[in-house]
Amino acid sequence: MGLAVSGHEISLDERDASSTINFVSHAHSDHTGAVNKSKPILASELTLDLIEARKGIEVKRQKELSGTKLLPSGHIMGSKQLYAETNNGLSVLYSGDFQMDKPILAEKLEPIQADILIIDSTYPDPEVKFDEKEEVVMAMQHYVASKLEKGIVLFGAYSLGKAQDIIKILNDVGISPIVDRKISKINSIYKKNGFNLSYSSIYEDEEDFNNAIKGNFVGIVENSKLKELSISLSRAYSKRVFTAVATGFAKTFNMGCDVQFPLSDHADFSQSIDYIESCRPKIIYTFGRGSNPSIFAKNLSKIGYNAHRFINYAGISESALIEKSYDNI
Numbered sequence: 001m002g003l004a005v006s007g008h009e010i011s012l013d014e015r016d017a018s019s020t021i022n023f024v025s026h027a028h029s030d031h032t033g034a035v036n037k038s039k040p041i042l043a044s045e046l047t048l049d050l051i052e053a054r055k056g057i058e059v060k061r062q063k064e065l066s067g068t069k070l071l072p073s074g075h076i077m078g079s080k081q082l083y084a085e086t087n088n089g090l091s092v093l094y095s096g097d098f099q100m101d102k103p104i105l106a107e108k109l110e111p112i113q114a115d116i117l118i119i120d121s122t123y124p125d126p127e128v129k130f131d132e133k134e135e136v137v138m139a140m141q142h143y144v145a146s147k148l149e150k151g152i153v154l155f156g157a158y159s160l161g162k163a164q165d166i167i168k169i170l171n172d173v174g175i176s177p178i179v180d181r182k183i184s185k186i187n188s189i190y191k192k193n194g195f196n197l198s199y200s201s202i203y204e205d206e207e208d209f210n211n212a213i214k215g216n217f218v219g220i221v222e223n224s225k226l227k228e229l230s231i232s233l234s235r236a237y238s239k240r241v242f243t244a245v246a247t248g249f250a251k252t253f254n255m256g257c258d259v260q261f262p263l264s265d266h267a268d269f270s271q272s273i274d275y276i277e278s279c280r281p282k283i284i285y286t287f288g289r290g291s292n293p294s295i296f297a298k299n300l301s302k303i304g305y306n307a308h309r310f311i312n313y314a315g316i317s318e319s320a321l322i323e324k325s326y327d328n329i
């Protein structure tokens with residue numbers, strides 16, 4: 001069961017047999033499981049464009065719905081929070097993936113007051129603290145400039161969002177990277193929407209690509225191809241290939257490359273507190289993967305918030321959610 005709003009059942013980034021409309025916060029694949037051709041999708045126009053380009057299908061577009069508002073979540077291009085006034089008279093805010101920092105290529109998050117906040121739990125631990133984004137960006141620019149004198153630099157990145165952020169960061173210091181096919185496809189949607197990105201791709205302009213590979217260059221590829229490609233590039237060009245990633249998980253995992261930059265498009269714990277304080281909810285439900293929601297709810301409760309783990313979108317009915325909320329308010 002999804003949220004009951006204006007005679008509809010809205011699912012939240014998840015497949016739900018009983019929903020009549022699926023809300024999709026943004027086009028990352030772990031949030032588009034509910035996408036199919038038959039049910040209308042409530043999402044920003046940019047997200048709908050990205051979904052169609054990535055999945056190669058045409059979807060039913062639901063750009064707005066009375067009783068709801070889509071507000072920027074600051075995560076990637078087109079990402080939105082869902083604010084809904086439910087049939088039960090309570091306001092619910094679903095964050096989707098979000099960050100409070102100014103994003104590199106997306107609209108900044110707009111908070112709104114709501115009775116119930118359903119919040120993402122990607123970084124549930126107060127010990128994980130992101131550095132100032134500016135500092136991380138400058139470190140990336142310095143690293144790339146110095147390594148380009150010695151060889152090739154290869155970044156592994158999500159093809160949507162992070163890859164375009166890295167292109168922009170490099171463009172700002174006069175570097176135009178080479179990108180793979182998937183990234184080039186997504187770049188075309190960014191460009192269509194006014195984001196000026198400079199890069200080379202063999203799938204767009206072969207001559208430009210051939211010029212770019214004449215000297216040392218920066219490549220951006222999907223994470224899964226980073227290792228394999230660094231080995232083949234090193235053999236093909238007889239050059240040192242420096243491997244890099246740019247992700248918030250650089251704070252928590254060893255990614256097995258030469259350098260890892262903690263550049264995140266998520267909120268860390270302290271940003272999440274800022275978000276909660278801006279939305280002033282009476283009750284908080286934490287959602288996400290694995291044990292993160294439980295850890296997050298526990299850590300929030302410890303510092304006095306009325307926080308609980310959100311079992312899952314499909315597994316809890318709105319009436320149960322509201323009933324529980326009234327109990328807890």
Ligand SMILES: [Zn+2]
Binds near residue numbers: 028097
């Ligand atoms: Zn995401």
